[in-house]
Amino acid sequence: MRTTGSVPVSLAEIARIAGVGRAAVSNWRRRHDSFPIRIGGTDVSPQFSLAEVERWLRNNGKLDSIAGRELLWPRFEALGSRNDSGLAIAEAAHRMRAPRARISQAELTAEARRLTDEAAKLGRSEGARATFEFLLQRWLETHVRQLSTTPPPLAALMARIALGVRVGGHDEELTALDPACGTGHLAAAAVQECGDRSLTLLACERDPALAALASARLAFVGDGHDVRTEIAAADALREDPFTGARADIVLCNPPFNERDWGYEELATDQRWAHGLPPRTEPELAWVQHVLAHLKPGGAGVVVLPPAVASRKAGRRIRGSLLRTGALRAVVALPPGSAQPHSVRLQLWVLRAASDDPGAVPPGQDALLVDATRFARAGTREPGPHWESLQSFVLSALQALDRPDADLPDGAARVPLLDLLDDEVDVTPGRYTPAGTEPSGLELAAAWRDLETVLTGLARRARRLSELGFATGGPQTTVGVGDLVKAGAVSLRAGQQPLDGAAAPGSAFVPLLTVADLVSDGTPSGSVAAGSAPVIAERGDVVVAGVVRAFRAWVHEGPPTALGPQLYALRVDPAKLDARFLAGCLSAPSNGRQAGTHASSSSRVDIRRLQVLQLPLGEQSAYARAFRDLGAFEALLAHAGGTGKGLVSDVADLLAAGGLDG
Structure with missing residues (x-):
């Protein structure tokens, strides 16, 4: 059994506990002989005893107000597997709400039970929900590569779609179902969007740890709402715990591309009203599962990969869904809307036939909505422009049962005769114009954005133009190689990640390569942390050592594995300012002098790069100037991209005629 004293923490975790930057912790370690000694890890990524670190921080008055929660997390992480820590967090959440409750004592170790007691006590003093959400978020971040969650904005959009599309008016009592609930994002959105109405919430999750966390989350979300919740830990396809139950709305973000979903044992299942899903089409099994649980007139919204809309194996089922009016709309989302972030996922909007004689009968068309244009172009920010995306999608779906209503650009009402061909492809992009004209509001927003950027650009330009430069002789410089010898910096070269499968429970980190820098600068892959020889931490200076992509910057994102070059x-x-160093290294003259330039793929000798030799106190002024210069460059690129887009849009509008005055 692992005790508190043997729980290891990294320098980054110590920084979070103390509420400071990682560089400050490194400085403490060098300046204070009393700082705890390393108990593990490597010279580059050392690990320390949590108990010794806590004692040292308290003795030196360096504990931040958030330390209580931060001190808890490493101990939860040290419990072992993902499931052990997840179940312990769920148990702690229930005990925060009911001190004498113990829902899973038999499944927890003695150390986990002690930890849940401490977490529950802390939660009751510092806020139960905030403490639980903190621990849950850290757990999700740690296991982000093993889990798929639904971002809250997407979950809210799905709940609003389902409530708007269903036929049944404004009932005071509703039933909602999520058959693959994960940690409860969609179920929580259903509670929030249903407002004051009485809600029966049914949820299912085959992973016991996720089901326990969903139960804990929904207990907090349900406070102040009239909600009755039932969560089952089971495989909804193989062992449906809610057989016969019918819901007003069903929200589902099912697992993708699973071949072992129960094809053989479920061949004669009654849910396959539109045909037995092929072994390679598990997503269509989930679609029919959702339909089987809808009340007459009820609506379901399912997140699906785009291939489901066009794969040959599923065309017969897609055709049946269209002919019966079960598939009412398909919405193509921009990349980054949910995991996997590089894929343009889709929302399939389903509705069961209504038994109300006055209800709108299934039409002879389907509504296809292409919302991919709401991606954040040219930025590393995750996710689309949520507010604009939600407004557009909800506006388009308002016309679902109104054949004469006008549709916004990017949405098309497609006759079934056009869809029921040899392919039965319901991909929205095939039926909506590739380059839709911007609306007046979008065009006005783009002009305002450009005006704001140009104002910022002018302000930065004035500041940079006021910099004065001495006309004397050149300043003394020192090479990176000499800085390494003097101990001012440590240099590590990125390498190809080690081959082999990741161990169960391994944490994954993004992998950055030179090819990524040449495209958009965003890591395109990920690797198990243990297989990455070099990982850049926040505050490290990263240098691309190849002529075609030469640059240097201070890394500010999550830990990232570095590839070759x-x-x-x-x-x-105590000797160098990281931003000062990055600014000096990134100077084009540095790359020219240190590179061979035999070809665009030539390497830059990092050790030959030169850095101004200045006292630490004088480096900050240069660091500020380099930061202003970098911001100026980013604004210039933003202005160029926005300006080009406006030129293109306005030119198209002019060529189409209709100039007013």
Whole structure:
């Protein structure tokens, strides 16, 4: 059994506990002989005893107000597997609400039970819901590569769609179902969007740890709402715990591309009203599962990969869904809307036939909505422009049962005769114009955005133009190689990740390569942390050592593995300012002098790159100037992209005629 004293923490975790930057912790370690000694890890990524670190921080007055929760997390992480820590967090949440409750004592170790007691006590003093959400978020971040969650904005959009599309008016009592609930994002959105109405919430999750966390989350979300919740830990396809239950709305983000979904044992299942899903089409099994649980007139919204709309194996089922009016609309989402973030996922909007004689009968068309244009172009921010996306999609779906209503650009009402061909392809992009004209509001917003950027650009330009430069002789410089010898920086060269499958429970980190820098600068892959020889941490200076992509910057994102020809420099904050170092290294003249330039793929000798030799106190002024210059460059690129887009849009509008005055 692992005790508190043997729980290891990294420098980054110590920084979070103390509420400071990682560089400050490195500085403490160098300046204070009393700082705890390393108990594990490597020279580059050392690990320390949590108990010793806590004692040292308290003795030196360096504990931040958030330390209570931060001190808890490493101990939860040290419990072992993902399931052990997840079940312990769920148990702690229930005990925060009911001190004497113990829902899973038999499944927890003695250390886990002690930890849940401490977490429950802390939650009751510092806020139960905030403490639980903190622990849950850290758990999700740690296991992000093993889990698929539904972002809250997407979950809210799905709940609003389902409530708007269903036939049944404004009933005071509703039933909602999520058959693959994960940690409860969609179920929580259903509670929030149903407002004051009485809600029976049914949810199912085959992973016991996720089901326990969903139960804990929904207990908090349900406070202040009239909600009755029932969560089952089971495989909804193989062992449906809610057989015969019918819901007003069903929300589902099912697992993708699973071949072992129960094809053989479920061949004669009554849910396959539109045909037995092929072994390679598990997503269509989930679609029919959703339909089987809808009340007459009820609506379901399912997140699906785009291939489901066009794969040959599923065309017969897609045709049946269209002919019966079960598939009412398909919405193509922009990349980044949910995991996997590189894929343009789709929302399939389903509705069961209504038994109300006055209800709108199934039409002879389907509504296809292409919302992919709401991606954040040219930015690393995750997710689309949610507010604009939600407004557009909800506006388009308002016309679902109104054949004469006008549709916004990007939405099309497609006759079934056009869809029921040899392919039965319901991909929205095939039926909506590739380049839709911007609306007046969108065009006005783009002009305002450009005006704001140009104002910021002018302000930065004035500041940079006021910089004065001495006309004397050149300043003394020192090479990176000499800085390494002097101990001012440590240099690590990125490498190809080690081959082999990741161990169960391994944490994954993004992988950045030179090819990524040449495209958009965003890591395109991920690797198990243990297989990555070099990982850049926040505050490291990263240098691309190849002529075609030469640049240097201070890494500010999550821990990231570096591929070949990328280098990580970690500075001694008592000798060097990281932004000063990155600014000096990124100068084009540096790349020209240190590179061979035999071809665009030539390497840059990192150790030959030159850095101004200045006292630490004088480096900050240069660091600020380099930061302003970088911001100026980013604004310039933004202005160029926005301006080009406006030129293109306005030119198309002019060529189409209709100039007013």
